[in-house]
Amino acid sequence: MRYQSQKLAREYFWAALPLFFLQVVFGILASIKYVWGFDPLLNSIPFNVARTIHLNLLVFWLLLALMGATYYMVADEIQTEIYSIRLARIQLGILLASGVAAILGYFFQWSFGMPFLEQPTLIKVVIVVGALIFLYNIAMTMFRNHHQLTGTTATLLGGMVMLAVMFLFGIPFMPNLSTQYYFWWWVIHLWVEGAWELIAAALVAWALIKLTGVSRRRVEGWVFAEVVLVLLTGIIGTGHHYYWIGTPHYWLWWGAIFSAAEPLPIMLMLVDAVRSLLKARTLATVNTMALAWLGASAFVHFMGAGVWGFGQTLPQINRWTHGTQITASHGHFAFWGAYGMLAIALMYAILPEISGRKQRNGAEGLSFSAFVCLNLSMIFMVMALLIAGIVQVYLQRVMGLDFLEVQNQLRLWLAVRLVAGGVFTVGAVLLLGDLYRLARPLPAAGSA
Amino acid sequence: MTTSRSILSVLTIISAVVFLGMTIDTLRKLPAQTHSDQISAQVVEGKRLWQHYDCNDCHTILGIGGYYAPDVTKSYTVRGDAWLRQFLKDPAAMYPTGRQMPNFHLTDAQVAPLLAYLKWVSEVDTNGWPPAPKGVARQEPAGHAIFLAQHCNTCHAIQGSGGTLAPDLTHEGSRHDQAWILDQLNDPRSHKADSIMPSFAQLPGTEKDELAEYLVSLK
Ligand code: HEM
Numbered sequence: 001m002r003y004q005s006q007k008l009a010r011e012y013f014w015a016a017l018p019l020f021f022l023q024v025v026f027g028i029l030a031s032i033k034y035v036w037g038f039d040p041l042l043n044s045i046p047f048n049v050a051r052t053i054h055l056n057l058l059v060f061w062l063l064l065a066l067m068g069a070t071y072y073m074v075a076d077e078i079q080t081e082i083y084s085i086r087l088a089r090i091q092l093g094i095l096l097a098s099g100v101a102a103i104l105g106y107f108f109q110w111s112f113g114m115p116f117l118e119q120p121t122l123i124k125v126v127i128v129v130g131a132l133i134f135l136y137n138i139a140m141t142m143f144r145n146h147h148q149l150t151g152t153t154a155t156l157l158g159g160m161v162m163l164a165v166m167f168l169f170g171i172p173f174m175p176n177l178s179t180q181y182y183f184w185w186w187v188i189h190l191w192v193e194g195a196w197e198l199i200a201a202a203l204v205a206w207a208l209i210k211l212t213g214v215s216r217r218r219v220e221g222w223v224f225a226e227v228v229l230v231l232l233t234g235i236i237g238t239g240h241h242y243y244w245i246g247t248p249h250y251w252l253w254w255g256a257i258f259s260a261a262e263p264l265p266i267m268l269m270l271v272d273a274v275r276s277l278l279k280a281r282t283l284a285t286v287n288t289m290a291l292a293w294l295g296a297s298a299f300v301h302f303m304g305a306g307v308w309g310f311g312q313t314l315p316q317i318n319r320w321t322h323g324t325q326i327t328a329s330h331g332h333f334a335f336w337g338a339y340g341m342l343a344i345a346l347m348y349a350i351l352p353e354i355s356g357r358k359q360r361n362g363a364e365g366l367s368f369s370a371f372v373c374l375n376l377s378m379i380f381m382v383m384a385l386l387i388a389g390i391v392q393v394y395l396q397r398v399m400g401l402d403f404l405e406v407q408n409q410l411r412l413w414l415a416v417r418l419v420a421g422g423v424f425t426v427g428a429v430l431l432l433g434d435l436y437r438l439a440r441p442l443p444a445a446g447s448a
Numbered sequence: 449m450t451t452s453r454s455i456l457s458v459l460t461i462i463s464a465v466v467f468l469g470m471t472i473d474t475l476r477k478l479p480a481q482t483h484s485d486q487i488s489a490q491v492v493e494g495k496r497l498w499q500h501y502d503c504n505d506c507h508t509i510l511g512i513g514g515y516y517a518p519d520v521t522k523s524y525t526v527r528g529d530a531w532l533r534q535f536l537k538d539p540a541a542m543y544p545t546g547r548q549m550p551n552f553h554l555t556d557a558q559v560a561p562l563l564a565y566l567k568w569v570s571e572v573d574t575n576g577w578p579p580a581p582k583g584v585a586r587q588e589p590a591g592h593a594i595f596l597a598q599h600c601n602t603c604h605a606i607q608g609s610g611g612t613l614a615p616d617l618t619h620e621g622s623r624h625d626q627a628w629i630l631d632q633l634n635d636p637r638s639h640k641a642d643s644i645m646p647s648f649a650q651l652p653g654t655e656k657d658e659l660a661e662y663l664v665s666l667k
Pocket residue numbers: 115188192193240241259260262263305306308309310311312313314318321322323324327330331332334335338511512513
């Protein structure tokens with residue numbers, strides 16, 4: 001770490017991590033209701049409230065973590081202090097306050113009522129203000145030393161701007177549900193298969209350059225190809241959500257063809273990561289945990305988004321699987337691999353730099369246990385959901401049994417998901433402990 | 449290198465422009481495909497209530513949302529107005545056991561717009577989704593279909609399939625005649641003062657007749 005303002009990253013990570021833990025707790029709460037027919041919390045925390053909070057916290061902690069990493073990365077790339085530490089702290093305060101207000105509101109039916117975008121309009125506006133402060137702060141930092149502007153930082157800024165612009169389409173109330181969902185997907189799909197992919201590609205590239213010693217020229221060439229292919233396939237690929245929502249039939253062709261190509265850039269990212277990681281073996285010292293999380297993230301990103309996504313993206317298949325536990329399996333696998341694991345990798349990369357603690361200080365056992373616990377249990381969760389989903393599609397959509405009758409048949413697999421979720425929660429606690437250990441300042445101060 | 453870069457960049461920009469063009473075309477065609485002339489003030493109010501109560505994080509609608517509760521895209525067609533009206537006012541009365549929907553204590557003034565909204569959604573042209581099941585197209589008497597559609601089976605079983613909360617109806621025809629059963633449907637409390645069976649008085653007369661005929665036939 002060269003610039004004091006890079007310590008901002010740690011503040012953002014500190015805010016993000018407890019929210020990650022809470023997200024998981026509400027996930028457990030929601031999944032208990034699937035297994036246990038009787039729901040004592042039916043009138044205090046019903047399923048929809050638990051799910052809403054689970055989803056909001058997910059998006060929230062990921063964005064905070066990615067923003068924190070961005071502050072660190074931009075200062076590093078542009079070689080200057082961040083334009084304003086004060087603004088960055090105000091931004092964090094605004095976002096935290098709006099998040100807490102939103103979540104408290106959900107207990108009192110204060111909701112916009114669209115999945116993922118349940119924040120009441122007033123809170124959405126405040127979130128936009130927070131995002132604008134962020135964009136301003138990052139843009140001003142880049143202008144400070146603009147001849148240092150790299151392809152990677154430009155991509156990152158581009159992704160962040162796209163993220164903010166897309167969010168706007170989720171704000172208005174539209175009388176026609178089909179129109180409302182048409183633009184809802186501009187947020188949900190064009191985020192995870194557009195803007196966030198750009199942000200991820202840029203941050204991964206930066207981390208690979210930092211951690212593995214591969215040449216910038218090579219990595220940036222790859223980033224360009226990845227980003228262009230993400231947009232080329234992903235924008236019209238939005239059509240894979242326009243098959244059945246009252247939109248014209250031609251989307252079945254356009255959506256299928258373009259979204260079927262979406263795994264391509266994700267595969268490039270995987271190949272890119274593997275090649276760089278192989279290179280890292282030649283280095284004398286390596287940040288093992290950061291590299292482990294980065295590599296695993298590239299792999300799970302490819303499996304969860306690329307393979308699981310492709311598996312249900314053709315209309316002939318999606319017609320049967322649409323809106324079932326198969327979707328939930330894909331949602332978890334993809335979000336975890338592409339963004340959850342990436343956020344954790346960046347924390348492992350950045351926190352030791354800020355605290356001055358080296359990775360190898362006798363606690364690798366803890367790092368390793370957290371890694372295994374989280375990833376293994378996530379694989380079990382995703383597999384259980386996939387099996388539950390296949391059984392559901394067969395009994396409900398193919399055989400025509402009643403929804404609730406089928407849900408009874410799924411109980412075993414949803415119980416497996418719950419148990420795996422328990423292990424995941426243990427993993428989350430281990431992770432928090434390990435990152436706390438890494439992030440504490442060294443006792444002898446003055447390490448820079 | 450640079451030329452291939454430029455070509456790719458231009459293609460990407462073209463794809464974004466094409467997407468915007470398709471969006472404009474879709475928005476032009478959407479009113480016909482979704483019968484937007486049917487979106488009355490009441491339907492809009494129904495959508496507002498649907499969002500206010502965050503129904504969408506338990507239920508999917510058009511296949512999007514929470515997977516905990518049934519997709520409601522076709523509920524209006526499958527369950528019918530009368531059943532839904534009664535269900536929304538007191539879900540537990542219709543489904544006393546198992547997975548529950550909270551009672552939102554909806555007033556008549558709220559149920560009506562919600563039903564208008566569900567009716568509108570059920571008529572949206574969804575390119576054939578959800579697909580018709582391929583399985584067991586057993587030949588069933590019409591009355592049995594009503595029995596299932598009205599969810600009598602959450603409480604009653606027939607030939608081993610259904611709930612255990614209420615009497616098994618496998619041999620109902622040898623216990624009661626058609627008139628008695630019609631009374632039971634219209635006012636369960638006429639036979640048992642503290643009956644927990646909901647009244648089905650609002651069902652259309654023909655459906656009640658078919659249902660009663662069917663039950664009488666079960667000897
Ligand atoms: C990192 C990238 C990705 C993430 C985080 C992600 C996440 C999600 C989530 C959360 C949903 C459920 C949305 C809802 O609530 O209805 C979803 C749906 C879907 N995703 Fe992805 N996804 C990613 C990439 C992909 C890719 C690359 C493909 C295709 C190749 C794909 C295909 C689909 C399809 C077809 C659906 C709709 C499922 C349905 O009909 O129910 N996804 N995705």
